[in-house]
Amino acid sequence: MKKRIFVVAAIFISSKLIAQISTKDSASQGMQEKALDKITVTASKYERKQSQTAKLVTIIDKQQLQDLQGRTLSEVLNTVTGVTINGANNSPGTNQRISIRGSSDGNVLLLIDGIPANDPSVISNYFDLNFINLSEVERIEILKGSHSTLYGSDAVSGVINIITKKAESRSFSPFASLHYGSYNTINASAGVNGNSKWLHYQTYLAAISTTGFSSAADTTGSGNFDKDGLQQYIFKNDLSFQLSQSVNWKFYSSYSHYKADVDAAAFTDDADFTVKNKNLQAGSAFGWKKGNNNLRLHYQFNYVHRFYLDDSVSRGSFAYYSQNKYIGRTHFAELYDNFRKNKWSVLMGGDYRFYNTDQFYRSISQFGPFETELNDSLAKMWQLSSYASVVYNYKGANIELGGRLNHHSKYGNNSTYTFNPSWLVHEKLKLFANLATAFKTPSLFQLFDPYIGNKDLNPEKTKTFEAGFEIYKAAKAKLRTTVFYRQTKQFIQFILTDPIFFTGHYENIARQKNYGAEAEFSFISEKWKLEAGYCFTKGRMKSRYSESGNPLLKDTTFNNLYRVPENAVTVFAECIFDKHFRFNSLLKFTGKRWEPVYASAPAELDSYFTIDATGQYLFNNKMRSFISLKNITNKKYFDVLGYNARRFNFTIGLSVEL
Numbered sequence: 001m002k003k004r005i006f007v008v009a010a011i012f013i014s015s016k017l018i019a020q021i022s023t024k025d026s027a028s029q030g031m032q033e034k035a036l037d038k039i040t041v042t043a044s045k046y047e048r049k050q051s052q053t054a055k056l057v058t059i060i061d062k063q064q065l066q067d068l069q070g071r072t073l074s075e076v077l078n079t080v081t082g083v084t085i086n087g088a089n090n091s092p093g094t095n096q097r098i099s100i101r102g103s104s105d106g107n108v109l110l111l112i113d114g115i116p117a118n119d120p121s122v123i124s125n126y127f128d129l130n131f132i133n134l135s136e137v138e139r140i141e142i143l144k145g146s147h148s149t150l151y152g153s154d155a156v157s158g159v160i161n162i163i164t165k166k167a168e169s170r171s172f173s174p175f176a177s178l179h180y181g182s183y184n185t186i187n188a189s190a191g192v193n194g195n196s197k198w199l200h201y202q203t204y205l206a207a208i209s210t211t212g213f214s215s216a217a218d219t220t221g222s223g224n225f226d227k228d229g230l231q232q233y234i235f236k237n238d239l240s241f242q243l244s245q246s247v248n249w250k251f252y253s254s255y256s257h258y259k260a261d262v263d264a265a266a267f268t269d270d271a272d273f274t275v276k277n278k279n280l281q282a283g284s285a286f287g288w289k290k291g292n293n294n295l296r297l298h299y300q301f302n303y304v305h306r307f308y309l310d311d312s313v314s315r316g317s318f319a320y321y322s323q324n325k326y327i328g329r330t331h332f333a334e335l336y337d338n339f340r341k342n343k344w345s346v347l348m349g350g351d352y353r354f355y356n357t358d359q360f361y362r363s364i365s366q367f368g369p370f371e372t373e374l375n376d377s378l379a380k381m382w383q384l385s386s387y388a389s390v391v392y393n394y395k396g397a398n399i400e401l402g403g404r405l406n407h408h409s410k411y412g413n414n415s416t417y418t419f420n421p422s423w424l425v426h427e428k429l430k431l432f433a434n435l436a437t438a439f440k441t442p443s444l445f446q447l448f449d450p451y452i453g454n455k456d457l458n459p460e461k462t463k464t465f466e467a468g469f470e471i472y473k474a475a476k477a478k479l480r481t482t483v484f485y486r487q488t489k490q491f492i493q494f495i496l497t498d499p500i501f502f503t504g505h506y507e508n509i510a511r512q513k514n515y516g517a518e519a520e521f522s523f524i525s526e527k528w529k530l531e532a533g534y535c536f537t538k539g540r541m542k543s544r545y546s547e548s549g550n551p552l553l554k555d556t557t558f559n560n561l562y563r564v565p566e567n568a569v570t571v572f573a574e575c576i577f578d579k580h581f582r583f584n585s586l587l588k589f590t591g592k593r594w595e596p597v598y599a600s601a602p603a604e605l606d607s608y609f610t611i612d613a614t615g616q617y618l619f620n621n622k623m624r625s626f627i628s629l630k631n632i633t634n635k636k637y638f639d640v641l642g643y644n645a646r647r648f649n650f651t652i653g654l655s656v657e658l
Contacts, residue, residue: 037472041114042141042161044391044400045150045347046294046338052398054422054432055147056466056482058520060140067574067584070179070614070628070651073134077160079570079586080142081520081533085129086563089631089645091215092183092230093260093275096129100144101484102514102537102564103157107440111151111161115283118154119304120355121328123445125154128304131256131279133206133234135177135189138165146438146464146486149402149418152351152385156438156462157486157514167193167200167240174658181628181651183227185210191236200240200250208232208258216263216270217644225269232258246290253282264310266642273310279303283332292340302330322363329356329376345391347402356380357444372450379448382409383441389418396424406439410447411458414439427472434466446492446506454506462488468518477523488512493543514539514561529574529584536567562602563640567591579618586612595641608637627652 039047043055050057058080060068068076074088074096082101087094098108106124110117117127143159151159167173176190191204209232214225233256240250256279264270283300308324336349356376363370389402400420407413416439422432442457468482491510497503516537523530539561568591574584589609594602614628627650634648 040141042143042159045336051424051430052393054398054400054420054434056144058142062138065134065137067614069626069653070181071134073132073137074129076134079572081570082144082518082535083142084564086639089639090643091228092210092212093130093258093262094215097126098160099564100158101486101516102539102561106154107156109151109155109159111159113164114161115298115300116151116332117302118330119328120330120444121304121306121326121357121359123443125443128277130258132162133189133208135206136164136204136236137162139163145434145466146436146462148416148438149387149389149404149436152406153383153439153441156440167195167202170194171196175656177653177655179651179653182649183210183212198242202238204236206234212261213644214263214269215643216266216268217642219267226271228261228263230258230260246288248287250285255280270310276307278305294338296336298334300332304328319363319365325360327358343392343394348388350386352384354382355444374449379444381444383407398422408441410455414459430470432468436464438462438464442492452494452505457492457506458490458508460488460490460492462486476525480520482518485515510541510543512539512541527576531572533570537561537564538566561594562596563593565591565593581617583615603641605638605641608635610635622657625654
């Protein structure tokens with residue numbers, strides 16, 4: 001069956017690639033060289049060509065985002081080789097966890113315009129992707145591997161940098177977009193930006209509404225599970241002042257709020273369970289650039305408020321009534337300077353991070369009322385770090401060496417290093433290797449929860465090795481293959497100290513290993529584009545339960561790649577018929593995965609194959625329309641056991657830039 005699917009897919013792609021029209025398309029000019037050697041900022045914190053760094057960077061630029069219109073940010077990230085977003089295709093408002101090469105929750109650092117975005121009120125410190133609307137994104141850079149030397153805690157298996165749209169060159173440039181799709185989904189955005197000699201500005205507003213579909217899968221056959229919808233709005237404002245030829249100062253703020261309906265649990269409906277989430281970001285960035293010297297100073301405050309309410313007229317859990325409130329606050333400040341001279345480039349910097357959280361839970365059930373609270377007078381911590389890296393470039397040889405020293409308010413000091421050599425041979429072959437260490441600090445919940453927290457936790461420590469090559473062919477094709485190995489020690493795990501009453505706490509008692517290989521291929525011409533990627537991932541975890549002091553618990557080793565496929569394939573093909581019309585198709589195969597099941601053996605999830613297609617019509621350089629058809633075969637599958645994924649669905653849209 002799988003062979004037949006792949007054969008049909010191959011014929012489908014080939015027919016689209018052959019059906020080319022000879023009309024010249026100005027939009028495709030220069031596509032090849034830009035796509036094959038793009039400029040990255042995330043790899044080094046300053047601009048470098050991809051060919052001049054050993055680090056593995058995948059860049060999704062503005063054109064690629066337009067090709068993937070009608071999708072959410074999570075769906076776009078899910079097309080990247082080695083990246084898995086659990087819940088990307090589930091009901092609106094679903095918690096979506098990022099994994100790169102089989103990493104656990106919270107081991108991928110999310111950046112927004114280069115600034116870490118996280119939520120200290122959640123157990124693993126990850127950031128809610130629902131707060132970000134794809135219409136505000138200019139480009140995305142995905143940096144695989146361990147990069148705590150440049151970015152600190154959580155950059156264990158990778159870094160994803162969401163780069164938002166910037167002001168246009170004109171003094172006044174309004175823009176707008178409107179999408180409508182399945183489940184009565186409306187996604188509208190509008191804004192205005194521009195610049196003058198001394199001022200750059202942008203104001204942006206987005207609103208999303210959908211009736212959605214049932215989050216929980218209905219196995220009762222009754223068909224009476226209610227739909228779980230979402231309503232959201234986002235507001236952003238940026239002001240940047242060019243104080244002189246060398247000095248600029250930027251002020252920015254963004255606010256995102258959404259209300260979503262959720263269900264009680266897997267396969268379990270709840271008609272009146274809701275969540276209201278808010279996120280506020282505000283900050284300032286100062287830049288001084290003169291000659292080969294570039295100094296940057298950042299400060300950002302991040303505030304997240306999550307409120308869950310189940311008033312239990314429709315009861316899907318043991319509680320008649322429950323109310324959860326979580327508040328997380330982050331202060332982040334960073335100063336760094338990049339200096340370049342001849343063959344050398346030096347980066348030096350430091351950052352300060354402060355986190356605190358307030359958490360409150362109340363429930364009423366047959367066991368009576370229950371309350372627990374964690375307040376910010378106790379649940380707080382800070383980190384102070386300094387870092388540096390040196391890059392040497394000479395005749396195709398590129399060598400980067402860096403290190404970071406981190407001081408944490410609870411556990412003390414730890415450090416990381418990175419060594420990244422590469423060699424570019426005749427502009428056609430790049431050989432590279434990466435050896436790096438990373439760390440993840442314990443979260444506030446793991447440290448301070450009154451029932452299961454442990455103030456004596458140490459950071460998780462990771463070592464990663466990568467090696468591979470890239471081949472460039474005639475400025476049209478690129479092949480990159482990579483092998484990787486990642487080992488984590490002092491992995492934080494919850495252990496049961498009393499299996500009868502299910503009590504326990506967090507301990508540094510596990511060791512995790514992940515390894516695998518990736519292959520990525522792209523071919524670009526004036527008329528068509530083909531991208532394909534394959535990722536093989538394996539992982540094991542060994543837990544030393546005997547160190548808990550309970551003689552009933554023994555050492556155990558198990559597969560830790562929960563919800564991560566061992567094999568994953570993505571194929572994207574696009575045909576540009578003329579200057580007005582282009583068509584693309586996205587094919588994705590996701591192999592079998594393991595799903596954790598509480599108090600039982602893990603369940604194996606079936607593999608699945610989906611096909612999407614998108615057609616775009618460009619009226620001119622300022623106006624375009626599209627129609628996107630997703631999961632055309634109406635495949636039924638689980639990314640998370642017991643929770644529905646989208647079946648066949650569509651989106652149509654129009655965007656205008658005046």
